[in-house]
Amino acid sequence: MSRLEAAQERRAEAGVPGSGPPQASDVLLEVRNLRTYFHVMDGTVRAVDGVDFKINRGGTLGLVGESGCGKSVTAHAIMRLIETPPGEIAEGEIWFDGRDLLTLSDEEMREIRGGDIAMIFQEPMTSLNPVFTVGDQISEAVRLHQKVSAREARDRAIESLRLVGLSAPERRVRQYPHELSGGMRQRVLIAMALSCSPKLLIADEPTTALDVTIQAQILELINDVQAQTGTALLLITHDLAVVAETVQTLAVMYAGRIVETGSVEEVLLNPRMPYTQGLLNSIPGEKKRGKALSAIEGVVPSPFRMPPGCKFQPRCPHQWERCTMEPDLLEVGRSERRARCWLQAPGEIERRRTYDLAAAATVRDVIG
Amino acid sequence: MTAPAGKVSRTVSDEVLIEVRNVRKYFPIMGGILRRQVGQVRAVDDVSIEIRRGETMGLVGESGCGKTTLGRTILRLVPPTAGAIRFRDVDVLALKGDDLKRMRRRMQIIFQDPVASLNPRMPVSDIIGEGLLAQADRENGWGSRPVRDGRVGDYLEAVGLRRSYARRYPHEFSGGQRQRIGIARALALDPEFIVCDEPVSALDVSIQSQILNVLVDLRERFRLTYLFVAHNLSVIEYISDRVGVMYLGKLVELADVDVLYAKPRHPYTIALLSAVPDPDPRIRKKRLVLSGDVPSPANPPSGCRFHTRCWLRERLGNPENCATDDPAFRDIGGGHRVACHWADEITDATVAQFVPRVGRRLDEVRAAAAPAPGAPPPTASVAPPASPPIGRPTSG
Numbered sequence: 001m002s003r004l005e006a007a008q009e010r011r012a013e014a015g016v017p018g019s020g021p022p023q024a025s026d027v028l029l030e031v032r033n034l035r036t037y038f039h040v041m042d043g044t045v046r047a048v049d050g051v052d053f054k055i056n057r058g059g060t061l062g063l064v065g066e067s068g069c070g071k072s073v074t075a076h077a078i079m080r081l082i083e084t085p086p087g088e089i090a091e092g093e094i095w096f097d098g099r100d101l102l103t104l105s106d107e108e109m110r111e112i113r114g115g116d117i118a119m120i121f122q123e124p125m126t127s128l129n130p131v132f133t134v135g136d137q138i139s140e141a142v143r144l145h146q147k148v149s150a151r152e153a154r155d156r157a158i159e160s161l162r163l164v165g166l167s168a169p170e171r172r173v174r175q176y177p178h179e180l181s182g183g184m185r186q187r188v189l190i191a192m193a194l195s196c197s198p199k200l201l202i203a204d205e206p207t208t209a210l211d212v213t214i215q216a217q218i219l220e221l222i223n224d225v226q227a228q229t230g231t232a233l234l235l236i237t238h239d240l241a242v243v244a245e246t247v248q249t250l251a252v253m254y255a256g257r258i259v260e261t262g263s264v265e266e267v268l269l270n271p272r273m274p275y276t277q278g279l280l281n282s283i284p285g286e287k288k289r290g291k292a293l294s295a296i297e298g299v300v301p302s303p304f305r306m307p308p309g310c311k312f313q314p315r316c317p318h319q320w321e322r323c324t325m326e327p328d329l330l331e332v333g334r335s336e337r338r339a340r341c342w343l344q345a346p347g348e349i350e351r352r353r354t355y356d357l358a359a360a361a362t363v364r365d366v367i368g
Numbered sequence: 369m370t371a372p373a374g375k376v377s378r379t380v381s382d383e384v385l386i387e388v389r390n391v392r393k394y395f396p397i398m399g400g401i402l403r404r405q406v407g408q409v410r411a412v413d414d415v416s417i418e419i420r421r422g423e424t425m426g427l428v429g430e431s432g433c434g435k436t437t438l439g440r441t442i443l444r445l446v447p448p449t450a451g452a453i454r455f456r457d458v459d460v461l462a463l464k465g466d467d468l469k470r471m472r473r474r475m476q477i478i479f480q481d482p483v484a485s486l487n488p489r490m491p492v493s494d495i496i497g498e499g500l501l502a503q504a505d506r507e508n509g510w511g512s513r514p515v516r517d518g519r520v521g522d523y524l525e526a527v528g529l530r531r532s533y534a535r536r537y538p539h540e541f542s543g544g545q546r547q548r549i550g551i552a553r554a555l556a557l558d559p560e561f562i563v564c565d566e567p568v569s570a571l572d573v574s575i576q577s578q579i580l581n582v583l584v585d586l587r588e589r590f591r592l593t594y595l596f597v598a599h600n601l602s603v604i605e606y607i608s609d610r611v612g613v614m615y616l617g618k619l620v621e622l623a624d625v626d627v628l629y630a631k632p633r634h635p636y637t638i639a640l641l642s643a644v645p646d647p648d649p650r651i652r653k654k655r656l657v658l659s660g661d662v663p664s665p666a667n668p669p670s671g672c673r674f675h676t677r678c679w680l681r682e683r684l685g686n687p688e689n690c691a692t693d694d695p696a697f698r699d700i701g702g703g704h705r706v707a708c709h710w711a712d713e714i715t716d717a718t719v720a721q722f723v724p725r726v727g728r729r730l731d732e733v734r735a736a737a738a739p740a741p742g743a744p745p746p747t748a749s750v751a752p753p754a755s756p757p758i759g760r761p762t763s764g
Contacts, residue, residue, distance in 0.1 A: 067572055181661040183661055184661070211431055211599065212599065212601070212640060212643045216642070216645075216657050219645070220655060239645065241644070244647050244649040265649045269650070278574060280647065282574050283573070284577065284580060284605070286626075288606055292584070293580055293581050294577070295574060295575075295580075295581055296577075299544065299575070366647055
């Protein structure tokens with residue numbers, strides 16, 4: 001029995017309160033206490049180490065962080081694409097539309113993958129099969145999930161290519177991936193993802209490999225189809241500016257955990273966690289000219305030598321003794337606004353004031 | 369590494385260090401069973417720039433615009449098809465043998481990929497020492513191992529690494545540290561001019577700012593001149609004194625950094641600036657989204673190369689000369705050069721419409737001039753208000 005099954009059994013026996021589908025019916029996806037580990041030669045990497053979040057129907061969430069923070073692994077866990085071994089979803093629940101994805105059989109999961117949940121990957125070249133036409137690849141996805149004739153599937157493919165703004169879609173369906181540019185390939189992937197009208201679209205760094213003018217096209221497209229089709233969106237990126245224009249809610253990840261969440265306006269205009277402030281402050285630009293950039297010192301800790309307590313503490317300019325103890329995701333102000341930082345604990349008024357001043361200066365410098 | 373605090377005073381002299389005249393670099397396209405040349409990619413097509421001593425010249429553009437090829441051509445890492453390159457008074461293209469080798473010391477390069485640019489089988493001491501050994505002569509004494517090792521240690525320290533790291537291999541370092549090694553390697557030869565070819569593009573944002581700080585710090589300490597090639601407009605804005613924008617092998621705009629970002633006059637530059645995502649979640653962005661992709665440099669459009677995607681041409685009713693005449697790269701005042709027939713049609717208000725921060729600045733200026741809030745803007749076609757109600761950005 002895997003660790004996950006053991007955990008699920010324990011939970012069922014104990015009748016742990018809070019497990020079970022989310023009560024509110026407008027919640028489409030709820031991830032609870034997700035832990036994904038990779039067992040490698042040097043030990044265990046806790047890539048995702050206790051992540052919780054929710055996405056409402058038609059809602060948008062941005063998952064932001066640097067390489068290795070666990071944002072992509074989170075997405076792959078939702079799709080159940082973690083290769084086992086070496087990977088393992090060790091604990092957690094992923095409630096999607098009333099079902100816990102982690103309890104589904106492989107066949108049931110295959111139906112959801114590409115059907116109700118679709119994913120766009122970063123590399124538009126490697127995610128397309130070079131020996132099949134674009135039309136074949138989209139129709140294949142359609143026919144896997146819906147009982148339609150080959151003709152209908154092809155019409156669906158043409159329709160979704162038109163939706164993503166490709167010119168002459170009747171001609172495009174006969175083309176092979178190498179005949180398309182990077183931006184067009186990314187459009188094809190989006191078309192493929194949308195062809196089965198998913199309830200949730202996961203976009204993993206969808207514009208990182210693209211040039212800035214093409215990025216603008218693709219972001220606009222994602223915004224448009226999201227608004228038009230009402231699909232929910234989980235956008236994964238390292239770029240704070242990209243989320244600023246695409247999503248409503250934001251979750252910042254660091255070392256396998258969510259360290260701050262809230263609406264995109266609140267998190268970016270009033271960051272409550274020094275890491276978020278550091279990320280914002282790392283955006284170079286006109287107001288920083290002639291000044292040293294305030295870089296976040298040091299590097300992300302090695303997964304085999306995680307510091308005690310707050311994982312950001314060794315790089316944090318505000319850290320003190322209390323930070324060697326693990327902080328919770330503390331509520332700050334309104335509900336759904338949380339930060340994993342002792343600065344937000346009651347009683348830390350003096351320290352919080354110093355931090356707030358620094359954070360306000362950063363926001364002024366970067367956002368204006 | 370000691371980061372410079374506050375404003376840094378720098379001296380950019382009037383002396384021209386690098387002069388690039390009408391440089392072209394065409395790569396042949398081979399095809400057919402006989403592998404004959406069937407065409408050519410015009411990677412760099414008639415580019416002229418001057419880089420002054422102590423200056424940082426930024427070069428931006430999208431992939432395939434020729435910015436990297438231009439940098440490598442200046443260093444003579446690829447021979448140009450035509451044109452002239454001078455380093456001070458020396459004709460770089462005419463150099464041969466020992467003279468060329470000596471010149472190579474004075475011009476170095478930092479590469480984009482910190483993994484691919486370091487030999488995994490060499491310890492850091494050899495990676496940095498290799499160039500020193502190649503350039504060793506009686507005067508510098510770099511032929512002697514202790515001298516070389518001492519120098520390797522000095523430059524590791526200069527880029528913020530420990531001397532003892534010289535014994536380690538590339539795989540033992542993080543991406544940021546590897547990039548520092550690449551910088552130390554370029555620096556150890558005591559160059560005057562460094563081509564920085566996308567040096568921070570492969571790095572995470574927090575590491576990116578550490579490396580930018582190192583580059584700025586070294587620029588002051590060693591009085592370096594940089595040609596900084598990047599596709600990230602905010603990185604270019606941070607580090608450059610002057611900026612050139614390239615499109616399909618040609619320089620389309622060149623100006624002081626403040627002028628280029630506040631008063632761009634080429635429609636492509638405006639489109640680039642408009643496309644940059646803005647971290648302010650409050651503003652509703654009105655993007656200038658260019659249609660289509662960059663045309664192939666093997667078969668560039670006639671006339672102005674941007675005319676097939678140009679929004680300004682469309683607004684002006686598709687004037688004929690854009691498709692027939694290649695626009696001159698003309699000076700529109702104060703060294704601000706633009707290659708566009710219709711650049712005079714662009715006003716600050718046009719720019720403000722599409723570039724959020726220019727719009728914001730214009731609003732600030734206007735608010736300072738006329739303190740009455742809610743006063744209607746002078747013309748109907750100017751920017752949207754600075755702080756519209758919070759909401760999802762709408763597409764234009």
